[in-house]
Amino acid sequence: MTCREVIPIHPITPMPHAGNPRLVRAILKNAPVCASFKLPAKACRHGLEGLSIMGVDQIKASLNLGAVLQNLAELCRLDPESQKLIRDWDVCVQFTVFAGPKAWVEFRGGECRTGLGTTALSDVHLVFVTPGHLNAMFAGSAIPPIPVKGFKRLGFLKNEFPRITARLEHYLKPGPGMLDDPAFLAANTTLTLHTAANALRELVKTEPTAGKIAAGTPTGRLQLAVGSDGPAAWVSFSPNGMEVGRGRLEHPDATMTFRDIPVAQGVLSGKEDGLAAIGRGEVVIWGMLPLIDSATLIMDRVERYLA
Amino acid sequence: MTPYEYPKSTELLARASKVIPGGIYGHFGPPPYVPVSAYPFWSDRAQGAHFWDVDGNRFIDYMCAYGPMILGYANPVVDAAYKAQMEQADSNSLCSPRMIELAELMVDMIPIADWAFFAKNGADMTNLAVMTARAATNRKKIIAIKGGYHGTTPWMQGPGHHGLTDDDLNHIIRIPFNDIVALERAISQYPNDVAGFISSPYHHPIFTDNELPAPGYWQQVQALLKKNGIVFIIDDVRAGFRVNLGGTCEQYGFKPDLIAFCKAIGNGYPISALVGTEALRNDVSKVFHTGSYWFSAGPMAAAIATLTELRRIDGPKILRETGEKLAKGMIDVAASHGYTIKVSGEPSMMYVRITDDPTLMLQQAWCGECTRRGAFFTSHHNWFVSTAHTDEDIQETLRICDEAFKAVKKTA
Numbered sequence: 001m002t003c004r005e006v007i008p009i010h011p012i013t014p015m016p017h018a019g020n021p022r023l024v025r026a027i028l029k030n031a032p033v034c035a036s037f038k039l040p041a042k043a044c045r046h047g048l049e050g051l052s053i054m055g056v057d058q059i060k061a062s063l064n065l066g067a068v069l070q071n072l073a074e075l076c077r078l079d080p081e082s083q084k085l086i087r088d089w090d091v092c093v094q095f096t097v098f099a100g101p102k103a104w105v106e107f108r109g110g111e112c113r114t115g116l117g118t119t120a121l122s123d124v125h126l127v128f129v130t131p132g133h134l135n136a137m138f139a140g141s142a143i144p145p146i147p148v149k150g151f152k153r154l155g156f157l158k159n160e161f162p163r164i165t166a167r168l169e170h171y172l173k174p175g176p177g178m179l180d181d182p183a184f185l186a187a188n189t190t191l192t193l194h195t196a197a198n199a200l201r202e203l204v205k206t207e208p209t210a211g212k213i214a215a216g217t218p219t220g221r222l223q224l225a226v227g228s229d230g231p232a233a234w235v236s237f238s239p240n241g242m243e244v245g246r247g248r249l250e251h252p253d254a255t256m257t258f259r260d261i262p263v264a265q266g267v268l269s270g271k272e273d274g275l276a277a278i279g280r281g282e283v284v285i286w287g288m289l290p291l292i293d294s295a296t297l298i299m300d301r302v303e304r305y306l307a
Numbered sequence: 308m309t310p311y312e313y314p315k316s317t318e319l320l321a322r323a324s325k326v327i328p329g330g331i332y333g334h335f336g337p338p339p340y341v342p343v344s345a346y347p348f349w350s351d352r353a354q355g356a357h358f359w360d361v362d363g364n365r366f367i368d369y370m371c372a373y374g375p376m377i378l379g380y381a382n383p384v385v386d387a388a389y390k391a392q393m394e395q396a397d398s399n400s401l402c403s404p405r406m407i408e409l410a411e412l413m414v415d416m417i418p419i420a421d422w423a424f425f426a427k428n429g430a431d432m433t434n435l436a437v438m439t440a441r442a443a444t445n446r447k448k449i450i451a452i453k454g455g456y457h458g459t460t461p462w463m464q465g466p467g468h469h470g471l472t473d474d475d476l477n478h479i480i481r482i483p484f485n486d487i488v489a490l491e492r493a494i495s496q497y498p499n500d501v502a503g504f505i506s507s508p509y510h511h512p513i514f515t516d517n518e519l520p521a522p523g524y525w526q527q528v529q530a531l532l533k534k535n536g537i538v539f540i541i542d543d544v545r546a547g548f549r550v551n552l553g554g555t556c557e558q559y560g561f562k563p564d565l566i567a568f569c570k571a572i573g574n575g576y577p578i579s580a581l582v583g584t585e586a587l588r589n590d591v592s593k594v595f596h597t598g599s600y601w602f603s604a605g606p607m608a609a610a611i612a613t614l615t616e617l618r619r620i621d622g623p624k625i626l627r628e629t630g631e632k633l634a635k636g637m638i639d640v641a642a643s644h645g646y647t648i649k650v651s652g653e654p655s656m657m658y659v660r661i662t663d664d665p666t667l668m669l670q671q672a673w674c675g676e677c678t679r680r681g682a683f684f685t686s687h688h689n690w691f692v693s694t695a696h697t698d699e700d701i702q703e704t705l706r707i708c709d710e711a712f713k714a715v716k717k718t719a
Contacts, residue, residue, distance in 0.1 A: 209473065212466040216453070220666070253666045275329035279320045279337035279348070286341055287666040289687060290514055297467045 051208075053132075058100060060305045061131035062206045064138045065095055065103035066116055067198035068168075068306075072105050074194050074246070075168050076112035078187050082167045086112055091156055094122035094149070100131045112164075124150030124157065179265065189265040190231040193224060196268060197233035197244040199302045200295060204242045210298045214242060217294040220253030220287075224295075226264045227257070235295055254287035256295075270303070308710065310679035311364040316347040319361060333459075334373060339513075339687045345675030353380035355695040358683070366683040367700050367707075369633075371691035374545050374570035374656070377626070378616055379695025385574045385612045392608035403604030409611050413582055416614060417554050419562050420582035424591060426601045429544030430458025432567035432581040433505065435596045437462070439565065439583070440503030440538035443590040448501040450493050450537075453481045454512035457505060457542050484510035484518055487527045494535050503538040504528070508546055508555035509652065513687045514667065516660060517652030525561035538587070539563040544570055544579070549626055549655040549691070552618055554582075571617075576609035622694050623655065629692045629701065630654025636705040644712040658689040669715065676711035677704075 051059070076082045089107035096102045096118070104119045105112065126145035128134040136143055147154065171187050172195070179185045203210035217237045225232035225248060234252065236243040258264035263282045266272030274296070277283040285292055320337070324330035331337060331348060340346040347360035356379055358368050371377065378385060396403060410423040426432055437449055449462070457463040461475035480497070482489035484506065494501055508525075510518040532539045541563040543555050548571040551558040556566065564587055569579035577600070583591060616622070634650040634657055641648040646669075647662045661670045667686060674686040682704045684690065 209467045216465060273324065273329060275336060275338060276324035278343060279324060279330040281317075281343055284342065285338065286671060287668045288514070289339060289341065289667075297469075300469065301467065 056305065057131035057135055059203065059206045060135045061097050061128075062101045062202040063199050063302065063305055064135060065097070065101045066202035066205075067195050067302075068138070068172075069095070069103055069105060070114045070116075070198050071168055071172070071191050071195055072164060073112045073114045074191055075164070075171065075187075076107075078190055079167055079171070082112075082164055083110065085160075085163055085167070086110060089156075089160070091124060091150075091153060092119060092122045093157070093161070094119060094125040095128070095134070095145075096125065097128045097131050097134050100128070100134070107164075122149065124153045126157075182261070185265055186231075186261050189226065189261050189268065192268045193226070193231050193233050193264065194246060196299050196302065197224060197235055197246075199306070200235055200298050201242045201244045203298050203301055203305075207301065210301055213294050213297050218288060218290055220291045221249055222288075222291040222295050223249050223252035223255045223257075225255065225257050227260055230258075230261060230264070235291075237291060237294065252287065254289065254291040255285065256292050257284045259283065308680055310676070310714075311347070311360075311362070311681070313344075313347045313360065313362050313364070315361045316349050319349045334688075339685065341671040341686060342675050345679050347678075355379040355381070356693055356697070356700050364681070366678070366681050367696070367704055368683045369690040369692065369704075370683055370685060370688070371693050372575055373688070374549075374691050375573065375575045376691070376693050376695075377548060377571035377622065378574045378613060379693045380575070382574055382613075382616070382695070384616050385576070385609050388612035389576055389605050389609040392605045395604070397603050397605040398600060399602070399604065402602050403607060405604045405607040405611065406602065409580075409607045409614075412611055412614055413580060416552055416618065417566065417582050418557060419554065419564070419566065419584055421585040422583060422588050422591070424581045424583075424596075425607065426579045426581075426596075426598055427577050428458070428579055429542070429567060429569035430460050430463065431596070431598065431601075432544070432569065432579045433457040433463065433540075433542055434460055435581050435591065435594060436505065436538075436540040436542075436565045436567055437503055438594045438596065439581075439587055439591045440540060442594050443538055443587055444502040444536060446500050446502035447478045448480055448497045449478060450480045450482060450490065450501055450504045452484045452506045452510060454515065455481075455484070455505075455507060455510065455542070456512070457544075485521045485524050487524060487531070490528060490531060494531065494537065499536075501535065501537050503540050504532055505540040505542055507542045507544075508550070508559060511545060511652055511656070511658065511689050513689075515658075516649060517658040517689060519652070520559050525556070525559050529561045529563070538565065540565045540567070542567050544568060545689075546653065546656060547571060548614070548617055548622065550623055550653050552614070552623060555653075572613060573606045573610040574613040576606035576613075577603075578606035578610050580610075617694075620694060625694045626655035626692055627653070629694075629696050630657055632698070632701050633657075633692065633696075633704065634659075636701060637708055640705055640708045640712065643709075644716060646712065652689055654692075656689045656691050659684075669719075672718070673711050673715050676714045677707050680707040680710055682707040682711075 076086055086107045087110045092104060092106035094104045102118050103116050104122055105114045125148045127148050128145050171191050174188055204214040214237055219238045221234055221236040223234050232248045233246050234249050259282045267274045267277055267283060320330050329336050337343050349361045350358045352359040356367055357365055359365050413423040414420045461471050462479055464471055466476060480493045482493050509520055541556055543566050546555045547568040554566050556563055565581060565583040567581050572578055572580060631654045634654060638648045649660050649662050650657045652658045661673060663669060671686040674684040677684045
């Protein structure tokens with residue numbers, strides 16, 4: 001029942017020779033950014049038994065794009081400083097992992113929108129040669145992505161975009177004492193809740209065990225919420241795949257309601273014992289409990305990849 | 308009546324959560340009790356079909372300690388046998404003759420049994436059954452039923468559960484209950500590699516209607532397993548002695564090779580048993596499987612008394628009649644309020660569901676209201692009745708059901 005940590009997004013440093021076709025070919029040929037190619041095909045590190053490093057990188061990349069990056073939209077909704085930052089931005093950035101996940105983030109009219117897959121509206125298109133390449137960037141690597149579109153916006157990527165990702169990192173990786181500030185705590189919890197919901201979908205898509213858990217889960221929609229008017233997200237299990245969303249459903253099949261922000265933060269961060277919190281009435285569950293059981297089992301797997 | 312409140316219970320749970328993981332772990336833990344506020348969690352007194360929580364609230368118990376309590380709490384016959392044995396010896400450096408007497412009794416009562424092996428919990432026996440199947444066949448795969456429960460050893464759990472590796476489930480094949488085609492497919496998918504097939508005698512998962520075997524299902528299974536040299540294991544841990552004293556398989560007319568028992572065998576005293584056919588005697592004797600308390604004589608004496616008493620009073624008949632009275636009464640009460648109750652499984656351990664709300668929220672609210680009025684109902688698991696439940700208990704329970712429906716309607 002934990003989503004203990006989320007990966008910090010580090011500023012993107014555009015490659016000085018971005019767009020150079022020779023360089024792109026060289027990178028694709030040598031794949032120097034992915035040291036994991038050199039490791040044994042089956043690795044048993046980090047408790048990821050049975051998954052190849054390629055498989056682990058693919059899962060991490062899906063989580064980075066599908067769960068962490070997606071939070072920029074929520075960040076811009078709840079953080080006044082972020083709103084100020086993006087007020088005049090007019091750009092859409094496409095992230096593409098070669099033979100891997102894709103996502104985009106758009107800043108227009110003072111708002112931020114994000115999405116999975118590709119958009120025809122991108123002004124900048126960044127390509128990563130492998131999932132490991134993307135993950136390295138999310139982990140702070142200096143090895144840059146390959147811009148294949150929007151060379152004129154490299155200044156934006158170098159100077160402005162990192163400021164919004166820094167805000168996200170500020171909230172998702174709080175320093176000592178920061179969670180004592182109620183407003184900060186609320187923002188951190190909201191972002192963590194949405195990261196957890198999105199991560200659930202990404203794991204079901206990419207991780208074999210999460211897929212098996214989802215396959216054994218009855219069809220239904222689970223509401224995750226804080227109090228009666230706090231942040232809320234939902235996840236939907238069905239044979240056709242998993243969907244997630246923000247906000248409150250009118251008729252969920254199961255609900256998991258955290259009494260307040262501190263309880264939600266404690267449980268979602270793994271600092272508090274979620275089962276004991278249910279016993280104390282701090283977390284209230286109703287309805288089709290198998291949905292909650294499966295969702296929390298899958299969420300608990302996130303830390304294997306984003307720790 | 309004024310619904311119960313649980314201040315002391317709540318206080319104890321808070322205290323427990325400081326020193327016990329989750330406050331209470333396992334199937335007694337709070338999560339399935341929805342809403343948690345409707346349930347007590349601590350009790351220190353039980354008698355007959357009733358228990359009292361630490362706040363002094365009295366409950367007619369329809370969980371029966373999740374199955375073990377079949378003759379009622381503190382049954383005088385069983386308790387006397389246990390106490391008498393305890394005065395002689397319990398844990399000892401040598402086995403007690405009670406072990407032979409209990410094995411003889413079980414071999415006498417259970418038609419397929421040529422031997423008996425004792426332990427403490429159901430999982431001890433389902434594990435032994437699977438090891439025996441593998442030892443007997445030199446094969447790896449075990450076919451089990453989707454949603455079937457055989458304990459918490461890693462191979463028995465679902466994917467992704469904490470503490471498991473993917474390897475733990477590598478040799479477990481899950482198929483639907485009552486699906487002979489799926490069984491045929493699984494066997495043909497792993498030719499000469501399936502060691503055993505394990506299932507409860509009827510399907511009693513949680514959160515879902517229970518399912519009795521279709522006519523002819525078990526006979527087809529038995530023939531198919533025999534043809535392919537696969538050991539046939541019945542997990543009768545939950546249903547054992549509640550449906551038929553010869554094992555639930557006798558009720559449905561089939562003969563497995565191994566049957567695991569626990570729960571009702573000792574009326575609450577900790578003991579489990581695996582019984583099996585002559586053909587597997589040598590194989591099971593070669594499997595090294597033991598435990599610190601598996602030779603305790605007290606629970607064996609209690610089990611002898613329990614089984615003897617169940618045979619004397621025809622326990623399964625009483626349980627069936629009690630369950631049927633309760634089920635019919637509840638269905639009628641629900642109908643009088645415009646609701647539909649569906650009862651599935653065997654009457655002695657029925658699964659009850661209000662069909663008007665597929666999310667189970669209505670069911671949870673109603674079970675909670677019943678519990679707060681003194682009928683201890685869970686909303687996720689099959690219930691149990693005991694031979695100690697009286698007609699007065701049933702009538703009182705139906706009055707509670709009626710009040711609970713009124714309360715649910717008022718808050719709906």
